Amino acid sequence: MTNESNSQPVIEARQLDLTFETNDGPVHALKDVDLTVEKGDFVSFIGPSGCGKTTFLRCIAALEAPTGGTLSVNGMTPDEARRQRAYGYVFQAAGLYPWRTIAKNIKLPLEIMGYSREKQQERVKSVLELVDLEGFGEKFPWQLSGGMQQRASIARALAFDADILLMDEPFGALDEIVRDHLNEQLLALWARTGKTIGFVTHSIPEAVYLSTRIVVMSPRPGRITDVIESPLPSERPLDIRDSPEFIEVAHRVREGLRAGHSYDE
Amino acid sequence: MKSVLAVLTVVAALVALWYAACVPMNIKGVLTEAERAGAEVEPASPRERREASAFGLVAKNGFAIPATWAQERPRLPAPHQVVIELWDTTVAQNITSKRSLVYHGWVTLSATLMGFVIGTGLGILLAVGIVHSRVMDMSVMPWAIVSQTIPIIALAPMIIVVLYSIGIQGIIPKAVISAYLSFFPVVVGMVKGLRSPDAMQLDLLRTYNASQSQGFWKLRLPASMPYLFASLKIGIAASLVGAIVGELPTGAVAGLGARLLAGSYYGQTVQIWSALFAAAILAASLVALLGLMERKVLKRMGMA
Numbered sequence: 001m002t003n004e005s006n007s008q009p010v011i012e013a014r015q016l017d018l019t020f021e022t023n024d025g026p027v028h029a030l031k032d033v034d035l036t037v038e039k040g041d042f043v044s045f046i047g048p049s050g051c052g053k054t055t056f057l058r059c060i061a062a063l064e065a066p067t068g069g070t071l072s073v074n075g076m077t078p079d080e081a082r083r084q085r086a087y088g089y090v091f092q093a094a095g096l097y098p099w100r101t102i103a104k105n106i107k108l109p110l111e112i113m114g115y116s117r118e119k120q121q122e123r124v125k126s127v128l129e130l131v132d133l134e135g136f137g138e139k140f141p142w143q144l145s146g147g148m149q150q151r152a153s154i155a156r157a158l159a160f161d162a163d164i165l166l167m168d169e170p171f172g173a174l175d176e177i178v179r180d181h182l183n184e185q186l187l188a189l190w191a192r193t194g195k196t197i198g199f200v201t202h203s204i205p206e207a208v209y210l211s212t213r214i215v216v217m218s219p220r221p222g223r224i225t226d227v228i229e230s231p232l233p234s235e236r237p238l239d240i241r242d243s244p245e246f247i248e249v250a251h252r253v254r255e256g257l258r259a260g261h262s263y264d265e
Numbered sequence: 266m267k268s269v270l271a272v273l274t275v276v277a278a279l280v281a282l283w284y285a286a287c288v289p290m291n292i293k294g295v296l297t298e299a300e301r302a303g304a305e306v307e308p309a310s311p312r313e314r315r316e317a318s319a320f321g322l323v324a325k326n327g328f329a330i331p332a333t334w335a336q337e338r339p340r341l342p343a344p345h346q347v348v349i350e351l352w353d354t355t356v357a358q359n360i361t362s363k364r365s366l367v368y369h370g371w372v373t374l375s376a377t378l379m380g381f382v383i384g385t386g387l388g389i390l391l392a393v394g395i396v397h398s399r400v401m402d403m404s405v406m407p408w409a410i411v412s413q414t415i416p417i418i419a420l421a422p423m424i425i426v427v428l429y430s431i432g433i434q435g436i437i438p439k440a441v442i443s444a445y446l447s448f449f450p451v452v453v454g455m456v457k458g459l460r461s462p463d464a465m466q467l468d469l470l471r472t473y474n475a476s477q478s479q480g481f482w483k484l485r486l487p488a489s490m491p492y493l494f495a496s497l498k499i500g501i502a503a504s505l506v507g508a509i510v511g512e513l514p515t516g517a518v519a520g521l522g523a524r525l526l527a528g529s530y531y532g533q534t535v536q537i538w539s540a541l542f543a544a545a546i547l548a549a550s551l552v553a554l555l556g557l558m559e560r561k562v563l564k565r566m567g568m569a
Binding site for chain 1 (some may be wrong): 466472
C-alpha cells in the first residue's frame with residue numbers, strides 16, 4: 001500500500017533514539033525507530049503506556065528533541081517544519097481557552113499567524129462546517145459537551161490548513177458512543193481534506209477502524225514491534241468492525257501488543 | 266431567608282457582647298463620677314474601689330449600669346455612642362469641615378487609591394519580569410518577601426523623613442507606604458496567575474510558533490485575571506492600612522490616621538472607635554467594589 005508516487009515522504013524516521021535523563025537514571029523512551037509516512041496516510045500508533053507513542057508524535061511536532069538518529073518532516077527538520085506551521089496538533093484535552101468563544105478559540109492560531117480578519121472569518125466558518133459545529137461559534141466552551149469541545153479543538157488544529165494533523169489520544173477521555181461518532185466524522189474529514197494524519201490511541205478497534213497503517217509499539221525501551229498495512233477499503237461504515245477482515249487485523253494488532261509486552265510486570 | 270436570620274443572630278450576639286463588655290470596662294469611672302455627683306457608692310473609698318474587681322463593683326452598684334453606656338469618655342464606648350458619633354461627623358457635618366469624617370476619609374482614601382495604583386502597577390510589572398526571566402525570579406522575589414517582613418510601623422517614619430529631605434511631602438509619602446504594602450500580594454498573585462497555564466497550553470502555542478509576547482497577551486494575561494482580582498482585594502485593604510499608618514508619624518494633620526492619633530492624645534475613645542469603623546467601612550466598600558468589578562470582568566470574559 002506504500003505510495004509509489006515520486007513525492008518525498010511526509011515523515012521519515014531513521015534509527016530514531018530518545019533518552020530522557022531523569023533523577024532515577026536514563027529512560028529509553030524511543031529506540032531505533034524506523035518509519036516512513038507518505039502523504040495522505042492515516043497512521044495510528046498503538047501500544048501500552050510508556051511505549052513512546054506520544055513521545056514519537058511529540059518528536060514529529062518538535063516538542064521533544066531526539067537524542068539520536070534522523071527525523072524529517074516534509075523534508076525538513078521537525079523544528080523547521082514547526083516554524084513553517086506544517087502541522088496541526090490535537091491534544092488529549094480540548095484545551096480551549098475558557099475566556100474565548102468557540103469561534104475566537106479557532107481564530108487563536110490565525111491571529112498568531114497574522115491572518116487578515118476576513119480570512120479568519122472565512123476559515124472559522126469552513127472548519128466549523130468540517131467538524132459539524134455550525135452555529136456554535138458564539139458559544140463559550142463550557143456551554144458545549146466534551147465531544148463538541150474536542151471537535152472544536154480539531155477545528156482549531158485544522159484552521160490554518162496544515163497538511164499534517166497530529167492527534168494525541170484526542171478521544172481518549174470521551175465515552176464509547178461519542179467516540180464512535182467522532183471516529184466516523186474524522187474519517188469523513190480525512191477523506192475530504194486528504195491530510196496526512198498521525199493518531200495516537202490506546203484502543204485497538206479505533207486504530208483498526210481509522211488507519212491505513214497501524215504502528216504497534218512496546219515499552220522499555222519504546223520501539224516499533226509491527227507495522228500493519230490495513231487491507232480495509234477506504235470507505236468504512238461503522239459496521240465494518242464486524243467484518244472478518246477487521247477482526248483479523250485487530251487480532252494481529254493484539255498479537256503484536258502481546259509479543260512486545262508482558263502484562264505480568 | 267434562613268441565612269439572613271443566621272447573619273442577624275451573629276450580629277445581635279456581637280452587639281450584645283459589646284454592651285455587656287462596656288459594664289465592667291467602664292464601671293470604675295462611672296462610680297467615681299457618681300460619687301462626685303453625690304451618689305452613694307459601695308465601697309465608698311476610692312482606694313478600695315481601685316483594688317476591687319470590676320465584676321464585684323457591678324454586683325454591688327447595680328444602679329450604675331445604665332451610666333456605663335452613656336459616659337462622655339468611656340474606656341469602651343457603647344455601640345450606639347459610636348453610631349451617633351459616626352452620624353454626627355458624617356451626615357450632620359459639612360464635608361469640608363475638619364470635624365467631618367468624610368473629609369478625613371477622603372484624605373486617607375486619596376492616598377490609598379494613589380498607593381494602590383502605584384503598588385498594583387509595580388506588582389504586575391515585577392510579576393511579568395519574574396515569570397519571563399529566571400534571573401529576576403531569583404533576584405527580585407527574595408527581596409519582595411523580605412520587604413514584607415519589616416514592620417511597616419517601623420519603616421513608615423523613615424520613608425516620610427527620607428522623602429521630606431528631598432522635598433516630597435503631602436500625599437506622596439503616604440501613597441508610597443501604601444504602595445509598599447499593596448504591591449506584594451499583587452506580585453505573588455500575578456506570578457501564580459501568569460504561570461497558571463499548563464504545559465499543554467504552552468505546547469499548543471509552540472506548535473503555532475507563537476512568540477513570547479503573543480503567549481503573554483493571548484494566554485498568560487487572560488489566564489491570570491482571576492488571580493489578579495483575588496490579589497487586588499488583599500492589596501486594596503493593605504493600601505488602606507498603609508495610608509493610615511503613613512498618617513501617624515506626620516503629626517496627625519488630616520486623615521483617618523490623624524483622627525485615631527488625636528483621639529488617643531485626648532482620650533476621645535468615641536472618636537477613635539468611630540475612626541476605626543470609618544476605616545473598616547471604607548475598606549469593606551473598596552473590597553466590595555473590586556468584587557463587583559471582578560464579577561463584571563470575568564462574566565464578560567466568559568469565566569464566571
